[in-house]
Amino acid sequence: MRMEGTAAVVTGGSRGIGLAVARELLDAGASVLIGARGKDGLEQALASLGPAPGRLIAAAGDAGDEVDVRRWAGLALETFGRLDFVVCNAGANHPLGPAVTSDPTAWRDTFAVNVHGPLALVRAAWEGWMREHGGSVVTVVTEGVHGVGPGLAAYETSKAALLQLTKHLAAELAPRVRVNAVSPGLVRTELARFWWERDEAGLAAGTPLRRLGEPEDIAHAVVWLLSDxxxxxxxxxxxxxxxxxxxxxxxxxPPTPEGGSGRRPD
Ligand SMILES: NC(=O)c1ccc[n+]([C@@H]2O[C@H](COP(=O)([O-])OP(=O)(O)OC[C@H]3O[C@@H](n4cnc5c(N)ncnc54)[C@H](OP(=O)(O)O)[C@@H]3O)[C@@H](O)[C@H]2O)c1
Structure with missing residues (x-):
């Protein structure tokens, strides 16, 4: 993938999937702004991404705060002179328990990071660059929106909203801007540690491709979707x-090549 002369904002770029996306974009020649809340994490990410003179900056902020995400877009435009790619990757994933008993404030916070922040960032990119010059956006959703994870009502409902928003933006912003989602399964990151740490081997055995995901598996898909x-x-x-x-x-x-019935057992 060759992306020289382009520029990107990656939210949640200090570790996990976002860091892998930032690395792949830099390797392809793009300039990258990574955003996250923790300054230490951002410092570590800058060190691990290595020197990329004039092509890499980090900015602290909250992906659920519209002022912060607008600042990220503005900073990328100011520093790199353009903003071709936006990756709405940062996500809030708090297992809040059953929908009817969970804390309404925590629901609002989850929606702020997973839905309102991404919309504000895309708005800023559209206004500042993409409306005139075009671009490409990827949102990071979750495989979970295709089912129901116990205790994950807030997370999965907000991600389903993000997926629907992705489709609306795709329709509204075409043909200048493409907008796509990547829905990861279980990836070995901090965010999902609770789910994979206790039985990684069992989860891998229950996965047709026999392993859990690595951040790079998702990054390849994100960067391909961003690219031409x-x-x-x-x-x-x-x-x-x-x-x-x-x-x-x-x-x-399931049906077998030898002619099984394919019917569920009684
Ligand atoms: N890992 C999985 O199995 C999996 C599966 C499906 C979907 N996903 C999605 O993939 C995305 C990335 O997750 P990950 O697994 O890579 O998580 P991760 O390893 O925990 O990394 C999360 C990144 O996002 C940042 N972040 C979190 N909340 C933020 C906020 N409110 N504002 C700004 N930055 C924030 C973190 O830095 P700070 O904490 O310093 O802010 C960090 O850089 C999320 O949207 C998640 O829902 C992950």
Missing amino acids: EAAWVTGADLLVDGGRRVRAGMLAS
Whole structure:
């Protein structure tokens, strides 16, 4: 992928999937602003991404705060002179328990990071650059929106809203701007540690491709969707989950080449 002379904002770029996306964009020649809340994490990310003179900056802020995300877009425009790519990757994932008993304030915070912040960032990019020059946006959703994860009502409902927003933006901003989603399955990052740490081998065995995801698996999909290689793709939801969703949708006794019934057992 060649992206020399382009510029990107990656939210949640200090670790995990966002850091892998930033690395891949830099390797492809793009300039990158990474945004996250923690300054230490951003410092560590800058060190790990290595020297990229004039092509890499970090800015602290909250992806759920419209002022902060507008500042990220403005800073990228000021520093790099353009803003071709936006990756709405930062996500709030608090298992808040059953929908009817969970804290309404925490629901609002989840929606701020997962829905309102991404919209504010895309608005800023559109106004500052993309309306005139075009661009490409990727949102990071979750494979979970295709099912129901216990205790994850706020997270999954907000991510479903982000996916629907992605499709609306794809329709509204075409043909100048392409807007796509990537929906990761279980990826070995801090955010998902609670789910994978206790039984990584079992989870891998239950995944058709026999391992959990790595941040780079998701980054490859994100950067491909951003790039001109995906020039005829917009409004897509690219599932990158090692095949887990296919497996979840399988019948208990699938048809076999030898002619099994394919019916569920009684
Ligand atoms: N890992 C998975 O299995 C998985 C599966 C499906 C979807 N996803 C989605 O993938 C995205 C990235 O997750 P990840 O697994 O890479 O998580 P991660 O390793 O925990 O990294 C999260 C990154 O986002 C930043 N961040 C978190 N909340 C933020 C906020 N409010 N404002 C600004 N930055 C914030 C973090 O830095 P600070 O904490 O310093 O702010 C960090 O840089 C999320 O949207 C998540 O929902 C992940």
